[in-house]
Amino acid sequence: MANPRAAMLVIGDExxxxxxxxxxxxxxxxxxxxxxxDLVEARTVPDVHATIRDSVRALSEAHDIVFTSGGIGPTxxxxxxxxxxxxxxxxxxxxxxxxxxxxxxxxxRGTELNEARLRMAxxxxxxxxxxxxxxxxxxFILRNVHVMAGVPAIFQAMLASVLPxxxxxxPLMSQSLRIYRGEGDIAGPLRKMATDHPDLSFGSxxxxxxxxxxxxxxxxxxxxxxxxxxxxxxxxxxxxxxx
Amino acid sequence: MANPRAAMLVIGDExxxxxxxxxxxxxxxxxxxxxxxDLVEARTVPDVHATIRDSVRALSEAHDIVFTSGGIGPTxxxxxxxxxxxxxxxxxxxxxxxxxxxxxxxxxRGTELNEARLRMAxxxxxxxxxxxxxxxxxxFILRNVHVMAGVPAIFQAMLASVLPxxxxxxPLMSQSLRIYRGEGDIAGPLRKMATDHPDLSFGSxxxxxxxxxxxxxxxxxxxxxxxxxxxxxxxxxxxxxxx
Numbered sequence: 001m002a003n004p005r006a007a008m009l010v011i012g013d014e015x016x017x018x019x020x021x022x023x024x025x026x027x028x029x030x031x032x033x034x035x036x037x038d039l040v041e042a043r044t045v046p047d048v049h050a051t052i053r054d055s056v057r058a059l060s061e062a063h064d065i066v067f068t069s070g071g072i073g074p075t076x077x078x079x080x081x082x083x084x085x086x087x088x089x090x091x092x093x094x095x096x097x098x099x100x101x102x103x104x105x106x107x108x109r110g111t112e113l114n115e116a117r118l119r120m121a122x123x124x125x126x127x128x129x130x131x132x133x134x135x136x137x138x139x140f141i142l143r144n145v146h147v148m149a150g151v152p153a154i155f156q157a158m159l160a161s162v163l164p165x166x167x168x169x170x171p172l173m174s175q176s177l178r179i180y181r182g183e184g185d186i187a188g189p190l191r192k193m194a195t196d197h198p199d200l201s202f203g204s205x206x207x208x209x210x211x212x213x214x215x216x217x218x219x220x221x222x223x224x225x226x227x228x229x230x231x232x233x234x235x236x237x238x239x240x241x242x243x
Numbered sequence: 244m245a246n247p248r249a250a251m252l253v254i255g256d257e258x259x260x261x262x263x264x265x266x267x268x269x270x271x272x273x274x275x276x277x278x279x280x281d282l283v284e285a286r287t288v289p290d291v292h293a294t295i296r297d298s299v300r301a302l303s304e305a306h307d308i309v310f311t312s313g314g315i316g317p318t319x320x321x322x323x324x325x326x327x328x329x330x331x332x333x334x335x336x337x338x339x340x341x342x343x344x345x346x347x348x349x350x351x352r353g354t355e356l357n358e359a360r361l362r363m364a365x366x367x368x369x370x371x372x373x374x375x376x377x378x379x380x381x382x383f384i385l386r387n388v389h390v391m392a393g394v395p396a397i398f399q400a401m402l403a404s405v406l407p408x409x410x411x412x413x414p415l416m417s418q419s420l421r422i423y424r425g426e427g428d429i430a431g432p433l434r435k436m437a438t439d440h441p442d443l444s445f446g447s448x449x450x451x452x453x454x455x456x457x458x459x460x461x462x463x464x465x466x467x468x469x470x471x472x473x474x475x476x477x478x479x480x481x482x483x484x485x486x
Contacts, residue, residue, distance in 0.1 A: 017282070018269060018271075021269040030261030045283075075433060183318055190318060
């Protein structure tokens with residue numbers, strides 16, 4: 001049975017302007033791969049209602065699981081929750097369970113739960129909350145879409161609470177070998193290996209370091225024995241250093 | 244007149260698996276913003292012909308300019324050129340101008356221009372070459388799509404040669420202010436500022452450092468005077484440190 005297929009929607013004007021470099025997608029990718037869930041697409045979009053709505057709808061229909069990051073804070077440009085609700089025709093308003101969480105959090109700090117902060121309690125009808133152990137304001141899950149914060153520490157904490165509930169496939173394992181030959185020299189044999197071993201994938205990534213150039217070959221698969229055999233053949237054929 | 248709208252397609256299994264963290268999109272975003280070109284969407288896809296083909300076609304139709312990174316090396320998983328040709332119904336084969344460049348490069352190094360390396364001379368009919376001053380193998384431009392390398396140093400060099408030929412709009416400028424108040428405290432007034440100044444955009448990004456929390460407010464626009472006035476109002480109202 002094939003692994004579940006996931007997509008990520010990174011939301012934020014500041015990423016598309018180049019001001020901020022996203023780290024959530026890379027983090028998500030590693031966590032999913034380790035659990036046998038294949039991240040098959042990622043999109044980065046601006047804080048625009050229609051764009052978020054349409055992207056969420058498209059990704060939700062095309063893939064098994066969707067994760068979004070960004071746009072669930074208290075300011076006017078935090079519009080993700082409403083856009084996700086719109087994507088599925090769900091009603092959205094301040095919800096009592098989320099309000100209670102925020103009330104407890106801000107009361108304990110003597111901070112006013114003002115109109116702006118209350119926006120973070122806007123949760124679509126039918127959504128389940130995702131706990132935010134860092135700063136209280138919850139994420140949520142609606143249909144197959146997990147809506148989470150953009151701040152990396154909060155995204156990672158929310159993801160950690162969500163992952164145990166997901167059913168993964170066979171974890172994808174990989175091993176790699178640093179080969180001190182040009183990519184062009186190894187490409188022919190590597191292509192043959194890929195054709196002969198359809199259950200493995202072979203990636204080749206050129207490197208250059210201190211005047212030495214070569215290719216890092218990465219063997220990926222779900223069967224440790226197959227991977228080990230492939231690695232043995234590669235190092236017998238090309239030499240190089242296992243990593 | 245509105246700024247030109249650009250999209251990026253990041254191609255690579257190794258990015259979606261989490262093995263490699265992409266840096267090209269962030270680099271492109273900064274370079275485009277500085278030239279008044281708006282990056283409005285970015286997608287990350289695997290080394291799969293149909294996916295690359297369909298994504299290139301969709302982005303090319305939806306936006307003014309498209310940039311792709313990855314998949315133009317010599318190995319079997321480098322399939323971008325063929326997929327891009329397919330997206331536009333263009334023929335593709337080893338082209339003599341690209342072959343000559345590679346021949347000169349490899350002859351000078353006493354390296355064989357073997358079948359694998361020759362794949363890097365596959366250029367679609369009608370495409371213009373993009374010079375690669377780092378490792379010779381050229382990128383190309385077909386219709387409004389700029390196909391470039393995934394290796395960051397090569398991507399950056401190729402982009403640098405392409406940018407002068409692009410017509411940008413008014414460069415987007417930004418200034419930012421670190422305000423030592425919670426996002427929820429400033430959100431109301433910030434929303435009003437955004438509504439009153441439709442030619443500016445106001446983003447708010449929470450931070451926490453050494454126990455101090457606050458929000459970094461970024462004001463973006465094309466009119467330096469408007470930005471300066473907004474910054475003055477913000478610091479008069481909230482205090483904080485300009486950056």
